[in-house]
Amino acid sequence: MDAQTLPRSVEANERLHALVPGGAHTYAKGEDQYPEGLAPVISHGRGAHVWDLDGHSYVEYGSGLRSVSLGHGHPRVVEAVRRELDRGTNFVRPCIVELAAAEKFLATVPTAEMVKFAKNGSDVTTAAVRLARAATGRRVVAICGDQPFFSTDDWFIGTTGMPAGIPGEITGLTVRFPYGDLAATEDVLRRHDVACLILEAASAVEPPPGYLAGLRELADRYGTVLVFDEMITGFRWSEAGAQGCYGVTPDLSTFGKALGNGFAVSALAGKRELMELGGLRHSRERVFLLSTTHGAETHSLAAAMAVMDTYVEEGVAARLHALGERLASGVRDVAAAMGVGEHVVVRGRASNLVFGTLDTEFRPSQPYRTLFLRQLIAGGVLGPSFVVSSALTEADIDRTVDVVAQACAVYRKALDVEDPAPWIGGRAVKPVFRPYA
Template sequence: MDTEEFDLPRSRAANERLHALIPGGAHTYAKGDDQYPEGLAPVISHGKGAHVWDVDGNRYVEYGSGLRSVSLGHAHPRVVEAARRAMERGGNFVRPSALEAEAAERFLATVPTAEMVKFAKNGSDVTTAAVRLARAVTGRSRVAICGDQPFFSTDDWFIGTTPMSAGIPDTGLTVTFPYGDLPATEELLARYAGEVACLILEPATHTEPAPGYLAGLRELADRHGCVLVFDEMITGLRWSEAGAQGLYGVVPDLSTFGKALGNGFAVSALAGRRELMERGGLRDPRDRVFLLSTTHGAESHSLAAAMAVQSTYVEEGVTARLHAIGERLAAGVREAAAAHGVGDHVVVRGRASNLVFATLDGNGQPSQEYRTLFLRQLLVGGVLAPSFVVSSALDDADVERTVEVVAQACAVYRKALDAGDPAPWTGGRPVKPVFRRTA
């Protein structure tokens, strides 16, 4: 279909309705219509497996499902059935249910590097709990975050470091260290000697850790008396069933999981060493830590869904399947880009189970304008892909179709590079970064 013919009138009307009722028009900024070409932000009607349908009736092959949370595909029958059975027995009670112990045992069997776990609903719940616990056990206030990584929490200790810091007091207690640079991290810890409560980072993203890097962080944390926290929201299950810590063999003091853990159901987890986790319990004589206390944290259907997800991963080798699908997709995209002379401009990066793409201009610099062009062409071809993060529901036909659409997009990309201006192919204003000071 020609881009001029592709229109989403019902989605546009639905977006207007969303903005009138919900600040930002979505419940997470990464889903905002400013992340898509102007007038081409589809509003979803439903999904099944690796496909979604918008309210205009268009079907898409979908990537990055649920911001990486739906790794088994939408409405996965095993997960839905587990949640349904739990809901029929009641969802929330005045005391813990037996399911909570079962879910904890299942999680700790999957992530054996942890000794205790506490469940919540969102990633921010558990990363902030990790920071609070680290501050309590060390008696220190500073938090060191990996400055090269985009997101850790909606709470003040992180959002205060971004351009969207309105409404947050400037405490200056969050400092940053660069990924992969042990000397710079050691210099930071020396500069703030005795002040840093924890180092928190994603153990891997689009960059694999260099040999010895994570072990080096472990040694630095031990030597400087701070807590090492792995944010495994993305790496959890996608890198291995036990996350990056299971793959790379480096054990953090605390780790946080979410996203793929529930396959779309709201569940997250704080896991870690018993000595630390018990500070938030009832059996430690020291000052109590208000670790996590959430009305819906142990909601039965979400815990049942998480148990089904973990069982499916282990029994069906899902992590290996995600890697295999991602490898086929990455190879196809790279071949299509090279064939149209844009191999240095449409660049696929990351682990095969967690692929992202960069759109570079004629000077090799990241370009929101070229990203807009690329996303627009993908949408027209029936591919909804803010990233190329795969789900296990994708089949060979889906990957082949995606590569065909990418090839068509790369042909247009080449025209724009030759013209020195992508504007005629963007259809309006460029897509925007999430973190910016004004709308």
């Protein structure tokens, strides 16, 4: 497949750029994240497959930025949504669906005592930060510096490579701590009056033994709120997220992505003594916690309940792990067979795999990533990551491994001449966080 095989997508991308800043509503979906001329615009999807405007079909990974973990158009989720649509979606008072969704969430994530729903991850991570500041009377937020994303709001974006428009006074209230290093984290807590520690309990690497428990102890000792960002780990690690998997309870946690299988729903959950500060049954100063017009749309909450039922009843988390293990094993085998096993590397928990593309000096390389992505797309695999959905079949995994083998053969050629340029077809893909386009 060359750029000329996607004329409708190319034309649609041009129209998108004329109307939508960046050409997409999420930077990670941007055209710059894909090889030049090979950024498909999607027509529709079913299960683990999507079709572009030009009629090509792809096995899709990382669907909806990891949110569509059950596959597109999952019948149980669609039916739950359909039942609510004719009953109204938003009212002047809470709907009984809100109560049912809260009860089901807290039964699924029993380490939490209260929950409040919103529409996206940034809503709830920022609410967690506000709540922690109010509860502690402190201003500084400590983020895990080894993890890529927490919020679109100023307290986080000001620390990235795209801080334009954010006052330095705000950025100065966010500090970093390294993942897995308790001594360095304690040093941060000593030097700053920290309201909360916020991190993904696990990501590309598993937490070192005792690390999360040690973090819990540090938070308690320094009077700091411990927040787990469970946007990715929620449901993919276990039905109760990383806190359910590792047995360490945070003060607050935030969920989204897989919770709605693509429908817009997120959740802030945590201890009653903290969450109730945003409520009406206390005598302390009130916290404007979350107040979103669309936070309790009935169809999205119905989707979330169907997702939770499906995960629990069908053992989806275990299936995601099994599919990911099959994929990781296959990719590592063919990469080794093609002589690029140290250059095309698969990392992360089996249910949340990413791949690295390394150059001749074993450094991460955007040009080699471009080469690899180009070969995947040409073979009918749309994979900015190898994050699986439960809709994948073993045949889909085997097909993906075959395409990866072909990509690795080209990768080997590029390594041999120490130049991927002849195989990338234009400019290289670019990192999301960069100061200039």
